[in-house]
Amino acid sequence: MRIVEVSRPVTPLKVGAVTGPTERCVPEEEPVAIVCNGTxxxxxxxxxxxxxxxxxxxxxxxxxxxxxxxxxxLEIVIHDAGIEARLWIVEERARAMIGRRRVMAGPTGCGLCGIESLEQVDRILPAVTHKIGLSSADIACALARLREMQTLNRATRAAHAAALWQKESGVVMVREDVGRHNALDKLIGAMARQETGTGALLLTSRVSIELVQKAAFANLPVIIAISVPTLAAIRNASRAEITLIAIARDDGFEIFTRPERIRCGFGS
Structure with a gap:
């Protein structure tokens, strides 16, 4: 696989003073084409x-x-200009995909991938009714463990992470990427490929509507994020019966939807 981080020379400027040249690790990003049945x-x-x-x-x-x-x-094909992830899917799904004309271009920004009309933004989401329960102490421990497991971000300070927490094992899986949507897609794919089951989703970014939608389709009943959710994200989490926790720090957090899954009190 390609290199995910490289060192580059920089000239730091600190409080008005230029220090000597040094190097900094920066993350790599490349165009990755998702190709299904040749499309x-x-x-x-x-x-x-x-x-x-x-x-x-x-x-x-x-x-x-x-x-x-x-x-x-599924196969990964590396070209000089980028990378292709080639998938072959069942014909029924391939026909539906072509019928929806899902030809998409997705930068690391916050566009909604592949929708063709404003009506498609407000997707019908499944209800996530899993009866998982977490304590305040569970959440604090999960956040601390997540920081330890963010190897790319520790090297570059420029990567998002999505992680899966489970009651018996803690943080069992982390995926990182320069894009927050990509990091979550990687986690969802890893969960499916390894058949891990569900749990709480940890995010190192703000929570947008699309991240909530992805979590709902992946049957993730709890989202814990370090930043603020949008109003659309809150509304969608409520509709999907997802517990949405945000602004999560070592000393506390805010519960925006479905608080009944959380046992409060850091001594619990």
Missing amino acids: TVAVMMATPADLEDFAVGFVLSERIVSHRDEIRR
């Missing part, structure tokens, strides 16, 4: 790691397929 359905700028997870997670969260078993084959 390119998306080109995303992404960190070139965990691309099998990314491809599977993308087609699941974008509802191109509804289950991992509908993916017949």
Whole structure:
């Protein structure tokens, strides 16, 4: 796989003084094309790691397929100009995909991938009714563990992470990327490929409507994020019966929807 971080020379300027030349690690990003049955359905700028997870997670969260078993084959093909994630999916899903004309271009920004009209923004989401319960102490421990497991961000200070927390094992899986949507797609793909089951989703970014939608389709009942959610994200989390926690810090957090899954009190 391609290099995900490189060192580059920089000249720091600190409080008005220029210090000597040094080096800084920066993350790599490359164009990654998601190709289904020979049709390119998306080109995303992404960190070139965990691309099998990314491809599977993308087609699941974008509802191109509804289950991992509908993916017949997957291969990663590296070109000079970028990378192709080639998937072969069942014919019924391929026909539906072509009928929706999902030819997409996805930068690391915050566009909604692949929709064709304003009406499609407000997707019908499944209710996530899993009876998971967390304590305040669980959330604090999960956030601390997540920081330890963010290897790319620790090296570059420029990567988002999405992680899966489970009651018996803590943080069991982390995926990183320069794009927050990409990081979540990688996590969803890894969950499907490894059949991990559900749990709480940890995010190192603000919570947008699309992240909530992806979480709902992945059957994730709790979202814990370090930044603020948008109003649309809150509304969608409520509709999907997801517990949405944000502004999560070592000393506390704010619960925006479905608080009954959380046992409050840091001594609990």
